[in-house]
Amino acid sequence: MASTKLMQTKDGKRFYKISVSRGHGLTAYTERWYIPDGVTSKRAIEKALRDEVNKFEIACGNGEVLSRAEKKEKAAQEAAEAAEAARKAAEEAAKIKTVRQYATDVFMPAKEATLSENARASYQMFIDRHILPVLGDIALAEVKPAMITKLILDFQKAGYAHASAVKLYNVLNGIFDMAFMDDSIPFSPMLKVKRPAPRKDERVKNEADKSLTAEQLDYVLSCLEQEPLKWRAFVTLAADSGARRGEICALRWADIDWKSGTVRIKHNLQYTPTAGVYETSPKNGKVRVVDLGEDTIALLRELREEQAASCVSRYVFTQDGTAEPMFPQSPTRYFKKFGERYNVQGFHPHLLRHTSASLSLTNGADMKSTADRLGHSEAVLLRKYAHSNPDSIRKAGQASRDALKKAQNA
Numbered sequence: 001m002a003s004t005k006l007m008q009t010k011d012g013k014r015f016y017k018i019s020v021s022r023g024h025g026l027t028a029y030t031e032r033w034y035i036p037d038g039v040t041s042k043r044a045i046e047k048a049l050r051d052e053v054n055k056f057e058i059a060c061g062n063g064e065v066l067s068r069a070e071k072k073e074k075a076a077q078e079a080a081e082a083a084e085a086a087r088k089a090a091e092e093a094a095k096i097k098t099v100r101q102y103a104t105d106v107f108m109p110a111k112e113a114t115l116s117e118n119a120r121a122s123y124q125m126f127i128d129r130h131i132l133p134v135l136g137d138i139a140l141a142e143v144k145p146a147m148i149t150k151l152i153l154d155f156q157k158a159g160y161a162h163a164s165a166v167k168l169y170n171v172l173n174g175i176f177d178m179a180f181m182d183d184s185i186p187f188s189p190m191l192k193v194k195r196p197a198p199r200k201d202e203r204v205k206n207e208a209d210k211s212l213t214a215e216q217l218d219y220v221l222s223c224l225e226q227e228p229l230k231w232r233a234f235v236t237l238a239a240d241s242g243a244r245r246g247e248i249c250a251l252r253w254a255d256i257d258w259k260s261g262t263v264r265i266k267h268n269l270q271y272t273p274t275a276g277v278y279e280t281s282p283k284n285g286k287v288r289v290v291d292l293g294e295d296t297i298a299l300l301r302e303l304r305e306e307q308a309a310s311c312v313s314r315y316v317f318t319q320d321g322t323a324e325p326m327f328p329q330s331p332t333r334y335f336k337k338f339g340e341r342y343n344v345q346g347f348h349p350h351l352l353r354h355t356s357a358s359l360s361l362t363n364g365a366d367m368k369s370t371a372d373r374l375g376h377s378e379a380v381l382l383r384k385y386a387h388s389n390p391d392s393i394r395k396a397g398q399a400s401r402d403a404l405k406k407a408q409n410a
Contacts, residue, residue, distance in 0.1 A: 002053045018053055020060045027067050029060045099143060099175070100136035102184060103127050107175050116280065121272035126171045130155060141185045145192035148172055152196050165196040211354035216344075223342040229306055231334060233299040234317055238331075238349055240296045242356030242374045245349035246270050249326045250279055251316040256300060262291050265375065271328040288375050 005017045014035050019028040033052045039045055059065050066074060108127070112120055134151050135143055151172075156165050173190045180188040212220065217239060224232045238248055243265055250267035257263070266287040271277050282288070292300075300316065307313060313323035319330075331349050339347030353374065360370045 002057050004049060004053065016049055016052075018056050020057055020065075022067065027069060029056075029065045029067055031056055031065070097139050098137055099140055100132050102140050102179055103132065103136075103175055106182075106184075107178055110178065111174075116270075117272055117275050117278065118270050121274055122167070123171055123174075124274075126168055127175075130168055131172065131175075140179055143176070143189050145189045148189055148193045152193070156196060156199055162196070162198040169193070169196055210351065211358040212351065214359060217352075217355055217359070220342070220344060220347075223338070223344075227338070229299070229303055230317060231338075233296075233303045234331060235335075235338075235352070236296050236299055237292070238352040239356060240293050241265075241290045242353050242360075243290065244268065244283065244353060244375075245331050246328050247282055248349075249317060249328050249331070252314045253304065253316055254314065256316070258297065258301070260291075261294070261297050262289050264289050269325055269328045277325075277328060282375050284375050286375060288372060290373055 002018055002020045005019075006014065007017050008014050016033045016035075017030060018033055019030050021028050033049065035045055036048065039048060056065070108120075108124065111123055115123065131151070134154075135147065138147070152165060152169060155168055156162075160168075172193075173188075176185065176188040176190045179185045221236065221239065224235055227235075234248060237243070238245075241248075241263065243251075246268040247265050250269035251263065251265075252267070255264045255266060264287060265282055268280050268282050269277065270280055303316070307318065310321055311318070311323045313325075315323070315325040317326040318324060319326060335348045335351075339345065357370060357374055360373075361367070
């Protein structure tokens with residue numbers, strides 16, 4: 001049987017203490033019921049109180065209410081369980097002693113949640129081939145800055161490019177920074193390791209070296225006349241659209257709007273040794289529509305007719321004689337051989353992407369439209385593709401002179 005008692009807090013707020021007996025010698029179940037704002041009549045208060053008392057009695061009967069002593073006991077039990085969980089976690093953390101254990105059990109699982117498959121495979125390659133063979137069996141806390149510096153210097157002496165040395169540095173920094181942040185080590189040895197500089201005998205490419213001039217691109221396109229139709233269409237499309245290699249490999253016939261002369265870039269074909277060939281979205285996750293020139297559209301129409309004679313495929317570029325999409329690494333191999341045949345230095349698919357962006361910007365295209373066309377932010381576009389060349393430098397100088405003449409003649 002429940003009992004009620006009208007009481008009042010120190011600040012004058014009224015409430016009823018509801019008590020339900022648990023039997024002789026046991027403390028009663030209790031709860032506070034505050035009179036709701038706006039309920040002023042005695043009858044309304046009594047009715048609401050009765051309803052609350054009935055609910056409380058039912059809850060007590062169902063074992064849903066704890067006494068004060070039981071609440072303390074439960075809180076103590078939960079605290080003990082939390083302490084035990086923390087102890088076990090600390091024990092598990094203590095087991096992770098070597099660089100190999102930390103990189104394998106903590107760093108890479110964390111990275112896999114945020115990286116694309118391609119980026120994950122790159123991280124894993126640097127760890128497996130270059131970091132673990134040197135540092136893998138050393139205790140995480142015993143790795144010294146000199147050890148890491150030597151690892152990077154040896155990597156450079158082996159002939160790896162500057163960009164690869166920087167990537168190795170970044171992976172190492174990621175491992176030891178994470179270990180420092182989760183208290184696995186007291187400080188990161190990377191704080192005393194300098195970012196690698198290019199070797200004395202290594203010429204780091206300027207951004208302008210990563211694209212072709214209009215004359216060089218014209219030469220490449222003229223050489224295509226002697227190549228198979230599939231590759232003529234691929235190279236021309238890459239130069240015209242600025243699309244990535246994987247985006248072109250994943251292109252479907254349904255993505256081409258023949259009437260408007262545009263193509264929708266909505267897929268990306270990738271390959272890693274672990275995952276094999278797989279399809280994902282474009283790099284920034286956004287679908288974009290790119291306009292194409294008449295010559296590109298004509299080549300694609302011709303390719304569709306040629307392909308239909310041997311197989312039916314939804315993909316524009318396929319493996320020879322099959323409906324399967326072109327293997328994502330095939331264009332890189334073809335471009336290398338093409339460059340050797342026609343003396344085009346450093347010819348690779350991304351060179352045409354750089355070229356498309358550079359020629360657009362240096363010939364008057366606005367930054368926003370060019371960025372949207374390539375699927376980049378304006379900041380990335382400016383940093384990676386906005387190269388100056390003699391023509392654009394002369395145009396910039398002439399623009400300044402024209403502005404001065406206009407002011408003098410006003």
